[in-house]
Amino acid sequence: MAYIEVNDLVKDYKIYDKPKGFFNVAKSIFVRTYHTKRAVDHITFSIEQGEVVGYIGPNGAGKSTTIKMLSGILMPTEGQISVNGREPWKDRKQNSLHMGVVFGQRSQLFWDLPVEDTFDLFRKIYKVEEHKFKQNVEFYVELLDMKEFLHQPVRQLSLGQKMRANIAVALLHDPDIVYLDEPTIGLDVVAKNKIRNFIRTVNEEKHTTVILTTHDMDDIEIICKRLIMIDHGKKLYDGTLSDFKRSYKGESVVSIEFESDEEYVMPEGTYPFSILKRDGAKYLFRYDRDKTTPAEVAYLVSKNRPIVDMGMQETDIEYIVRSMYEGKAE
Amino acid sequence: MEYLSLYLEFYKIRLKSVAEYRGAFIMISITKALSYAADFLVTWMMISTFQTMGGWKAHEVMVLFGLNSASYALAGTFFYHITTYLSNQVKDGTFDEVLTKPLNPFLYLSTRYFSTGYFGTFSISLFIIIFSLISGHVAMDFGKIAYLIVTLLSGGLITGSIMIILSVPAFWMLENNGLRAIFFNNIRDFVQYPITIFGKVIQIFMTVVLPYAFVTFFPALFILGKQDYSIFPSWFMYLSPAVAIVLFVIAYRFWMYGLSRYESSGS
Amino acid sequence: MISVWQALYQNKEFVNGVNLSQMITYTLLSSLIGSFSRSMIAYTMANQVRDGTVGNELVKPLSYKWLHVSQEIGSNLFFTLIITLPVMILMFILYGIDIPTGPLEFILFLVSVFLGLIMAWTLNFIFGIFAFWLKTPEYVSFFTFACMTLFAGSIVPLWFYPDWLRSIATALPFRFVTFEPMAIYLGQYSLTESFQIIFIQIVWCIALYAVEKLLWHGVQRHLVIQGG
Missing domain, CATH: 3.30.70 (Alpha-Beta Plaits)
Known part of the structure; x- marks a missing residue:
């Protein structure tokens, strides 16, 4: 059985209609009308431990929704997800102990704390052993070039520095899998390359599974070997990057x-x-x-x-x- | 409760940032205390001019006043974020982060975002209670002092539970501001006066439906040695801790139920 | 609040020259004035300074003050009509209110309320200017609240104040927002005294306006130098 098994996955959102007119507003207090929007439409795939998969598609294609279901934030409407034998939504705590997430520009860092204090806090949250923690911090600080800003409060950091710190934090506990949602968005070329190389190295050294969503083709080109493409909630392509490029x-x-x-x-x-x-x-x-x-x-x-x-x-x-x-x- | 030390860690972090913004912290504490002190002074003078309010002397009413605002301060310290910002967090998607942690979401939110802004309110409230007890020459013994502390804790928990319950609609993408304004800010003001000055319907409402009367009125009967039981049995004055625990369990369960129905925003 | 006054007036007719039905009238009408003069402008301004949006508004060819004041008047009007007024009408039916002593008193009351509202908005704007400097919205709203509770007599009228506090309140402008207009309405003043009150209100309006202009000028210069 593969590390991640996704079978016929469907997610519907309820969109509540905005009531118009006084009468409807009053009515909406008691009965709200809504229509459903299908964000993910019968998607099936499986991913092995250690794979690096680019999960791509235009805006609103259903990428984030899939990631949210994989990471246990959302409950699927239909279909099954199994991550290392667990159902993420039901077994949220256990699932999250073994995963790392970076959601675009949303920082997990503590605004007023220096980066190293956040590391320490995450060590406690994920109960990371002391020597493994030290080893990882050293490794990541070196690879991501974070020494110069380790002691500064997060609020003083640049976007690229924050992103690097966020990625390091997500990987501190050696998760089996890491979900990266737009990890290079808004960064300059140098910062982007630092992050790309880092992800590759971590995957090679630690055999971490990586699922990455991005709009930047270069991210995919450098990091990923496999590509899953979706649009309107449906899977359009699933295969190696080289096959994909050949056809386009x-x-x-x-x-x-x-x-x-x-x-x-x-x-x-x-x-x-x-x-x-x-x-x-x-x-x-x-x-x-x-x-x-x-x-x-x-x-x-x-x-x-x-x-x-x-x-x-x-x-x-x-x-x-x-x-x-x-x-x-x- | 194996995580207790971890949650304490979040407090430490908050306190650290207080230390960093010391000036702002002191200023906000002072201005908040000032605004309560003004309210206190005006109410005190009003009742003093009239000598009694429904058989309660000024200092006795002021004990109710102090208990009410102290409970609010305690509740706000732990649950202000949940009741005020949960709906924002759900809307802008930052709530998702909470769910990616291997932690209890409720404890995580209330500890990570615990508020240091109520220090001034709590201090002035405590001062008001002690000042009122002393100036009214209320005989205090060890039992009463102990019950006063229990009352403050229960009051905080009751007020907090109502805050928690009022935050739940946020999970369903509903605005809870209006609800909060009515059921929290407005109705809570009633119990800074003896509930016996209001009609029976309000008395029952404040005891059974939104049990704010257990925050101030009933325990104050014991502490002040008054027998203004109205239509209620006299043992209600010992009931506050039990009400607090039961209500908190209900609030917590309801919050968790709300969470189970949570649907993250699409983006 | 009405129950509170009823409890206080138990077995009493007049306290400091005021009776219960006057107090009920006071409470109802002052909360009506209160819902009109409510203002978040200080809070809004401080927030705009903090997140930098104030710059966008200052470049608009509109008076910053009137932009916000007119927004607030609109929302207060809405709030008053939809929520406060129906509640008030219900209360009027339940408790009844005193009718003013004569038509002239009523006109004087309206004039005084109007001037009081101008003063309230000017005062709030002045507090807002302080928020510009302090850059922290929280204190300003709590401080405004404390001043209004203590000196405006909106909850407890100045009649029930001890002398020392009343003399402080008399020296300050806040009492003219609700307390003085209500005192005129309830016939606590002779006609000459009422005219005096209105005259003092006008003087205060001019003085506050001057203070506001002065401070606002300072703020604008400050903003230009600091670049927002």
């Missing part, structure tokens, strides 16, 4: 802005690019990276019409997921 490597996008906003019509003949989207004088062209370059696309386009600006469009996950979803619908 071709697609890239370049944006070109023309001088005037007349409609641009593709000239006769076959080209290695096509119009993706138009927004006034600004066009997005989809091109095949194996056959052409953005510069060539711009050159070919500018032959018929003068252009004023061009730019590379990052192929972020939002875009891939969207194009994948659209592809599926066709």
Whole structure:
């Protein structure tokens, strides 16, 4: 049996309708009407101990909801979850003893305390043995480069420093699994890389299972070997990162802005690019990276019409997921 | 209770930050004490001018006043966060963090966010009680002093239990501010006066439904040696600790039930 | 509160020249004035200083004070109409209130209430300015509360104060918000005395306004120097 088994998982939220008008407000005190929104829709997967899985999808896809169910915060509407044989929601305390969490920008640190005091507190909360604690603190402080700010109160730290401290705190008790929800959000490139390398090292040395949600493709590229992608609560992809990239490597996008906003019509003949989207004088062209370059696309386009600006469009996950979803619908 | 030392740890942390913001702590304690002292002074003068209120002398009413605000201060120290900020925490999602800890969520919240802002209120209330007892030449023996302490603790627990119960709607994404304003702030003011000055309906309500009368009125009958039992049996004056424990158990169970129905926000 | 006065007036007719039905009238009408003059402006201002949103509002081409005061008048009006007034009407029916001695007294009462409200808002704004400096909203609201309880006579009228405290309260402006208008209403003053009260209210209004302008000017300069 795998470390995590998720079987046909469903989560519905009740959304209470905002009453309009005096009469309905009065009525809503006694009877509240609501509709249900399905955030997670029959998802099944399993994850082995020691895997590093990127859990991705556009905003509102149901990523956080899944993580919340895995970490025992939410009760599933339907389906089963087993984490190391436990049902997280029912066995919340035991489950949380063996996991670590980092929820985006929500800090677990104590605002007025120096980081090292928070470490000490977490040692007590998770009943970590003294020598293991010392060993871990040393290891993490070294790897995450935290020596300089260990004695400062948390409120004086930068965003990146806080994030590093949060990740260290989540791993102090050597959890079997750690859930990282957007661990690099809002950080600069240097800080991001520090965190990425750290997660990789911890996984390699301690065999910690990692489930990571992110919007940053580089996070996935550097850290993850496996990818699960969801949208609208449904699983769209589950497999290795290399397979995923292979199926999407071709697609890239370049944006070109023309001088005037007349409609641009593709000239006769076959080209290695096509119009993706138009927004006034600004066009997005989809091109095949194996056959052409953005510069060539711009050159070919500018032959018929003068252009004023061009730019590379990052192929972020939002875009891939969207194009994948659209592809599926066709 | 194996975790007791851990929860004590959270207190230590709070006290540490008090030490850090010493100036602000002192200022807030003084201003809070001032606002209670003003209320106390005005009420005292009012009753003194009239000599008695429903058979109670000014110093006797002021003991009720002190018991009421001292209980509120004790309850607020431990449960203010739960009753005021739980609905915010549920709404903005920070409550989720509580559930990822291998701890009892109730104990964790009340200890991690215990409030140091009631120190001034508690001190002035204690001063009011002692001052009123001395100025009224109330004979105190060891038993009465012990019962006064028990009363303060029970009063804190009763007031706190009502705070806890009023926080539960937060789990269902309901606003509890209105409820709190009515059932907590407004109704509690009644018991700073002898409940016998109100109609029978209010007396019964304050005894049976929202048992604030056990915070002040009934125990004060014993401490002050008064026999103003109204329609209630005289042994009610010993009942405060029992009421406190029963009510707290109910409040805790209800809170845990509310928690079991908690649905985190979608994001 | 009415039960409280009833209990106090047990077996008594007049205490310090005031009887029970006057006291009931006082309690009911003063809580009506109270719900009108309620103000969180000091608290709001201090919070805005702390989280920095005050800067956004100061750049708006509106008077900062009137922005907040008009918001509060609106919400107080709503609160008074929806909650306080129905309760009051019920109370009037249950207990009855005294009618003012004459139409002129009633007009003087209304004028005095109006001036009292202006004073209340100005005072609250002045407390709010102190909040700017202290940067801590908590004290300011407790301190305002203490001043109002002690010197405004909104809960216990000044008639029942011992001399020493009454003389302090007389020297301060707070009593003009509820106590003095109510005293006019209840016919505690002769017409000349009532006119005197209103005259003093006007003087206070001007004085407070001047103090407010002075302090506000200081705050603005302070904010400019500190950059918000």
